[in-house]
Amino acid sequence: MTATGLKQLSNALATPDQLSNSSSSIDGVPSDLETSIRVAGAQLTQTAGVLLGLSQDNISQAIVIFTRFWLGADGGSLRIYSTKDVSAAALYMTAKLSFQPTSPRSVLNVYTLLCSSDTSPLWFVNPKGAPDEAPAMESYLLTEGEYQFARLTLLRIESVILRILGFDTHVALPHTIALTYLQTLGATRPAVARRVVEHLNAALLSPQLLYVTHQPNALAVAAIYLAAREEGIKLVDGNWWEVFDVDREELGFLVVGMRSLEGFMRREMEQWKNKTIPLVVDDLDSEIERRRMMVEGE
Structure with missing residues (x-):
């Protein structure tokens, strides 16, 4: 097999320094909280990909790109970039580069559904559980103004992902x-x-x-x-x-x-029972402040 063929079957792996020193940890995110958010983001990406009708290959590639984004001191920080935005951009970008492109509007409508505490079937977003009846379409479809703002955010985060990854979007799957x-x-x-x-x-x-x-x-x-x-x-x-x-x-x-x-x-x-895992920067800041106050109150 040629060197090019071997490269297509392998990936650039994280270095020990990238694994031990993330940008999020430098910015004061506790390691256990970082892990919880990262895993929740991967689940969010998986569920969104299924709802969008994407192949498991596309979804898997998006999750790997999402994971790579947070690695190392030069990676993205959870204190700067919202998990849901990075998840959406990774999925949109991966689909765009495949034979299954999907529109920004479709991606953003799905993420609006999944990130709503009233309509989401995800346990870490909606602790009450998925609604018995399917939510009304208007409850998660974005208005034109909301869509235009969210679309700009989606495209901006896509460019940030590409920059942080050095435009290397190759993912070999097993x-x-x-x-x-x-x-x-x-x-x-x-x-x-x-x-x-x-x-x-x-x-x-x-x-x-x-x-x-x-x-x-x-x-x-x-x-x-x-x-x-x-x-x-x-x-x-x-x-x-x-x-x-x-x-x-x-x-x-x-x-x-x-x-x-x-x-x-x-x-x-069990740890997050009846609580939501923070998927946006403001919620993360609130969770870190809550933990700080608990420690100081002990």
Whole structure:
């Protein structure tokens, strides 16, 4: 395979310094709050992409770009850029670069629905739960004035994302690689392939940022390993993962990371029970001030 071909199957990974020193942390955002907001933003992107009818490939790429945006001291800060705006711009940009472009109006109407505490089905936006009946269209369609203002914000944040990422929007995903590996291993049961894809999609929400710290081939191998164990499928003898250029230590880390996501999400839902995760700058500032006052009151 040519060097160009190899590049298309790999990603530029986050450096240790980018992982330990984000712009948000420098601006005083507690690490646990930063993680909660980042994971909520990934869920928001996923849900918005589904409502817009985008492919999972497009949605996954948008989540990776959204995640990359916040990395490092030179990345975006949650104290400056609203999570919902970055999510919307990442999804709009990714769709625009694909065979499934979607209009700014469609994107903004969907985000208005999802970010409303009255109409949203998302637990971290609407703690009361999704309404029993579908919300009236006029409750989330933007007026012309609101739309024009939101459109300017969308396009501005899109340009900020491109600048911070150095215009590098390439994202290699592990899904197709994993299916190819399954065929190579002779694991052709549909249930195994389905579980592999489920693990890869869930890993997009990982608090360990698995998609920006490990290459697609390693993510694919870890998802296959987990799915095969869960479905009781014996793969080939020996350290088969080494054939796909993954060592035991990396495999172990990824498997633990993927398996820990369910517990992490349960803890998040308990921690934020009856509260909303701040997705805009003003709400984040209020949450940080609330925490400060609680500490000072102790």
